[in-house]
Amino acid sequence: xxxxxxxxxxxxxxxxxxxxxxxxxxxxxxxxxxxxxxxxxxxxxxxxxxxxxxxxxxxxxxxxxxxxxxxxxxxxxxxxxxxxxxxxxxxxxxxxxxxxxxxxxxxxxxxxxxxxxxxxxxxxxxxxxxxxxxxxxxxxxxxxxxxxxxxxxxxxxxxxxxxxxxxxxxxxxxxxxxxxxxxxxxxxxxxxxxxxxxxxxxxxxxxxxxxxxxxxxxxxxxxxxxxxxxxxxxxxxxxxx
Numbered sequence: 001x002x003x004x005x006x007x008x009x010x011x012x013x014x015x016x017x018x019x020x021x022x023x024x025x026x027x028x029x030x031x032x033x034x035x036x037x038x039x040x041x042x043x044x045x046x047x048x049x050x051x052x053x054x055x056x057x058x059x060x061x062x063x064x065x066x067x068x069x070x071x072x073x074x075x076x077x078x079x080x081x082x083x084x085x086x087x088x089x090x091x092x093x094x095x096x097x098x099x100x101x102x103x104x105x106x107x108x109x110x111x112x113x114x115x116x117x118x119x120x121x122x123x124x125x126x127x128x129x130x131x132x133x134x135x136x137x138x139x140x141x142x143x144x145x146x147x148x149x150x151x152x153x154x155x156x157x158x159x160x161x162x163x164x165x166x167x168x169x170x171x172x173x174x175x176x177x178x179x180x181x182x183x184x185x186x187x188x189x190x191x192x193x194x195x196x197x198x199x200x201x202x203x204x205x206x207x208x209x210x211x212x213x214x215x216x217x218x219x220x221x222x223x224x225x226x227x228x229x230x231x232x233x234x235x236x237x238x239x240x241x
Contacts, residue, residue: 031199031200032137032199034174039114040114050127053234054111057104062090065107066087066090073086074237075236075237077240089103105190107237110221111221113129113132113150115128115130116131118134126222126224127223127232129222132150133220133222137174141174143215144215146174147213147214147215148174148214149172149175152171154169155212156169156205158206158207160182160194161194162209170197173199174199175197175199177197178195178198179196180196183207217240219238222235222236
């Protein structure tokens with residue numbers, strides 16, 4: 001069928017409008033971040049327990065720390081639990097791996113990094129420190145293969161060593177691990193180590209040192225209300241998933 005004058009005019013106006021419209025670049029992927037948070041003050045009784053424990057840890061007061069633990073405190077997913085096993089870990093039992101000062105240091109680090117409550121249901125609520133354990137991240141990401149950058153300005157290096165050029169910075173980013181076991185071999189438990197990282201939005205990639213990030217499944221201290229008394233208890237210091 002022949003195209004009439006009205007059809008041709010309408011098409012011409014559409015083309016003119018398209019050419020006149022300003023061009024808009026595709027939206028860039030948004031970086032994923034997890035800002036530090038400490039929700040302990042929402043429950044004064046929980047905050048008091050957490051702060052009392054932290055004070056005892058800073059003083060390296062083994063008796064006080066053990067007394068603040070729940071009788072059956074969980075210390076691993078392999079069945080390790082109880083106050084006496086906690087005491088052995090703090091004292092540095094040679095038959096245990098991660099014990100002594102490195103254990104104290106990790107516990108102090110965990111308690112100094114804020115924390116969060118789980119969910120909104122009061123009957124199921126518990127609190128874990130640091131905040132990274134309960135921080136949100138997209139479900140498609142593997143918790144074993146991501147980290148939370150825990151500093152406002154964390155350098156990203158061109159190579160896994162401190163004298164390498166700094167090629168960018170990270171700021172509370174959620175990043176994926178691209179390489180592990182890089183840099184100098186770590187001979188001592190708890191010593192800093194290097195990994196390759198790429199931000200989830202793919203805009204930055206390089207190497208970072210472990211003092212600037214934390215895995216969501218790393219050590220955490222968790223607190224639960226006692227089911228009989230309702231009083232808060234320190235119920236776990238555990239890593240893994």
